[in-house]
Amino acid sequence: MMLLWENMKLAFSAIRINKMRSFLTMLGIIIGIAAVISIVSIGDTMRGVIADQFAGIGVNRVDVYLQSDDDTYDDSDLFSGDDIDKIRDTFGSNIEYLSGASNQKAVLIRNRTSENVIFNPVREGYTKVQPVDVVQGRMIDGKDNDGEKKNVVLEEKTAMKLFKTTNIVGRKIKVSYDSSSGSEVSEFSIVGVYRNSQTPLGKLLSGGSTEKAYIPESLVFNSDSEAFDLDMFVSPDANAQQFEKIFTGYVARLKNKNISNVVYYTAKSDMQSIDSIMSKLSAAVGAIAAISLLVGGIGIMNIMLVSVTERTREIGIRKALGARTIDILVQFLTESAIISAAGGVIGTSIGVGVVMIGGAVFGIRVIVNPITVIVAVCFSAAVGIFFGMFPARKAAKADPITALRYE
Amino acid sequence: MREIIRITNLEKVYDTGSVQVKALKGINFLVNEGEYVAIMGQSGSGKSTLMNILGCLDRPTSGTYLLDGEDVSSYSDDKLSWLRNKKIGFVFQSFNLISRTSSIKNVELPMIYAKVPATQRRKKAQELLEKVGLSQRMDHMPNELSGGQRQRVAIARALANDPPLILADEPTGNLDTASSVEIMELFTKLNNEGATVIIVTHEDDIAQFTKRIIRFRDGEIISDSEVKKS
Numbered sequence: 001m002m003l004l005w006e007n008m009k010l011a012f013s014a015i016r017i018n019k020m021r022s023f024l025t026m027l028g029i030i031i032g033i034a035a036v037i038s039i040v041s042i043g044d045t046m047r048g049v050i051a052d053q054f055a056g057i058g059v060n061r062v063d064v065y066l067q068s069d070d071d072t073y074d075d076s077d078l079f080s081g082d083d084i085d086k087i088r089d090t091f092g093s094n095i096e097y098l099s100g101a102s103n104q105k106a107v108l109i110r111n112r113t114s115e116n117v118i119f120n121p122v123r124e125g126y127t128k129v130q131p132v133d134v135v136q137g138r139m140i141d142g143k144d145n146d147g148e149k150k151n152v153v154l155e156e157k158t159a160m161k162l163f164k165t166t167n168i169v170g171r172k173i174k175v176s177y178d179s180s181s182g183s184e185v186s187e188f189s190i191v192g193v194y195r196n197s198q199t200p201l202g203k204l205l206s207g208g209s210t211e212k213a214y215i216p217e218s219l220v221f222n223s224d225s226e227a228f229d230l231d232m233f234v235s236p237d238a239n240a241q242q243f244e245k246i247f248t249g250y251v252a253r254l255k256n257k258n259i260s261n262v263v264y265y266t267a268k269s270d271m272q273s274i275d276s277i278m279s280k281l282s283a284a285v286g287a288i289a290a291i292s293l294l295v296g297g298i299g300i301m302n303i304m305l306v307s308v309t310e311r312t313r314e315i316g317i318r319k320a321l322g323a324r325t326i327d328i329l330v331q332f333l334t335e336s337a338i339i340s341a342a343g344g345v346i347g348t349s350i351g352v353g354v355v356m357i358g359g360a361v362f363g364i365r366v367i368v369n370p371i372t373v374i375v376a377v378c379f380s381a382a383v384g385i386f387f388g389m390f391p392a393r394k395a396a397k398a399d400p401i402t403a404l405r406y407e
Numbered sequence: 408m409r410e411i412i413r414i415t416n417l418e419k420v421y422d423t424g425s426v427q428v429k430a431l432k433g434i435n436f437l438v439n440e441g442e443y444v445a446i447m448g449q450s451g452s453g454k455s456t457l458m459n460i461l462g463c464l465d466r467p468t469s470g471t472y473l474l475d476g477e478d479v480s481s482y483s484d485d486k487l488s489w490l491r492n493k494k495i496g497f498v499f500q501s502f503n504l505i506s507r508t509s510s511i512k513n514v515e516l517p518m519i520y521a522k523v524p525a526t527q528r529r530k531k532a533q534e535l536l537e538k539v540g541l542s543q544r545m546d547h548m549p550n551e552l553s554g555g556q557r558q559r560v561a562i563a564r565a566l567a568n569d570p571p572l573i574l575a576d577e578p579t580g581n582l583d584t585a586s587s588v589e590i591m592e593l594f595t596k597l598n599n600e601g602a603t604v605i606i607v608t609h610e611d612d613i614a615q616f617t618k619r620i621i622r623f624r625d626g627e628i629i630s631d632s633e634v635k636k637s
């Protein structure tokens with residue numbers, strides 16, 4: 001295999017002699033590979049972002065509500081505080097967290113400034129199912145709920161907008177919201193400040209950029225309240241499929257409905273379908289980008305044919321001095337493989353670079369699959385060998401006397 | 408005395424569609440080891456055709472060619488490549504050096520195909536370039552050399568694998584008189600060292616360097632005689 005090394009040296013010197021031409025030949029491959037790598041990586045990254053998003057919602061989170069067959073609904077489709085207590089008693093530790101209260105809009109007022117926020121009513125144990133990064137003070141707890149305390153935990157940004165500081169634990173703020181007894185304006189005590197570590201893109205995907213504030217659930221939801229849906233976190237220890245079956249059966253009996261009227265919605269199934277759409281999409285766009293590799297390959301074939309013709313005399317000399325057909329074939333194949341593999345390496349660097357820079361700009365964790373890179377480079381070398389085959393065979397078959405006479 | 412070349416009833420017909428050109432019309436001759444032969448004749452008399460067959464670059468239409476005892480008339484392309492590499496040193500009128508490739512790399516070329524290891528190859532190429540008087544021109548490109556120097560690189564390259572037979576088709580055809588004399592002196596030296604040398608020329612002055620002259624006319628040998636040294 002000494003000849004292989006000789007051939008590689010030869011190929012490099014041929015590429016060096018025709019620098020500009022070699023680069024232009026590589027360009028097709030460079031663009032093709034850069035496109036494939038960046039498109040596939042963007043697809044992988046988006047899937048990663050969406051997975052993170054759903055992890056943020058909670059993989060064990062279930063939204064339960066009742067839906068009649070004719071799409072109308074009445075009071076029997078709502079859950080009472082009583083219903084919720086029964087469910088809690090029945091399922092015990094299989095349910096980590098259960099709340100009937102839904103998020104609502106609220107307005108925070110300080111002096112002449114006001115801020116719209118989303119009130120997220122929480123019970124004790126909420127942080128076990130949804131981590132909250134508290135940076136000042138504390139999170140809403142059981143005592144706040146038991147005492148129906150008008151306490152609130154604000155997001156850092158809300159604090160900065162209203163107070164120009166996050167050091168606000170213990171201070172008061174006026175709030176306009178809907179309590180369990182109707183719309184009212186009251187004074188709340190700030191007991192904590194938390195940080196939202198979502199990326200800008202993540203926020204966009206989670207719908208709107210209104211900041212959240214946590215308040216005790218008991219302020220907006222008590223045993224007299226009625227809930228349209230249940231926000232529930234199933235224990236990760238429970239068998240999800242089995243739990244769903246038992247749970248929907250129980251709710252149907254409790255509410256005197258058919259099992260088919262109990263909607264048990266998890267983010268998981270949505271995530272799976274989005275994931276499959278995304279992977280199909282990136283495969284399809286990747287395939288289109290792969291066509292540019294084909295075009296790049298044809299470019300290589302074209303240039304190699306020109307090169308073979310130009311070097312007819314060299315081929316004749318080599319044959320006259322003892323080169324066999326296979327030696328010439330390998331020489332030209334090596335050259336086209338190196339040109340396209342080099343194009344592949346450059347294209348990969350550009351593709352990865354573009355994705356990395358994009359990721360840095362949008363603050364996204366970029367996913368570049370090493371297998372994508374390996375496949376892309378191997379594929380480009382294969383393109384070079386495939387499209388180099390015809391010109392190389394043409395060179396190898398040359399008759400030495402005819403080739404030597406070539407002017 | 409060992410036979411290097413034995414040719415019997417050698418014919419070569421070029422079939423160019425409409426016309427058939429009989430370039431060689433039944434040639435017979437013998438060349439022994441250590442001979443120094445000139446092949447002479449007018450342009451188009453078949454000298455190059457014969458040299459190409461002797462150099463295993465081409466096959467005869469009929470007849471046999473024994474090279475160093477082997478009948479090579481019907482060898483495959485790859486077998487002929489191997490023979491050219493090992494047994495024949497070919498020198499051309501137009502030098503046929505590979506452009507943009509240094510003298511030493513050109514000389515190394517036949518050794519690459521003979522799979523000689525790199526260091527050994529380089530050493531041999533240096534020795535050969537010294538032998539032809541080009542030790543100062545090893546890294547020069549062909550276009551940086553004079554015609555005579557290029558032909559000397561080509562001769563060094565022909566000697567790379569120590570072939571028993573050296574063939575030169577009008578090696579002085581593109582050279583001035585002074586360079587031609589230098590090149591012929593080099594062939595004479597090689598012959599004195601034991602190499603079998605066959606040279607095609609149409610100049611009497613050049614033929615006078617050799618020891619035997621074979622004359623061609625229209626694809627036939629018309630005379631074969633020893634050179635009388637004056």
Ligand SMILES: Nc1ncnc2c1ncn2[C@@H]1O[C@H](COP(=O)(O)OP(=O)(O)O)[C@@H](O)[C@H]1O
Nearest residue numbers: 421423428430449450451452453454455456457
């Ligand atoms: N490849 C070829 N195809 C057809 N005719 C050829 C070819 N090569 C040589 N000939 C013819 O064969 C004859 C001998 O040519 P050649 O051996 O080159 O002569 P020389 O070398 O003595 O000048 C000429 O008539 C020439 O035209």
Ligand SMILES: [Mg+2]
Nearest residue numbers: 454455456576
């Ligand atoms: Mg001739």
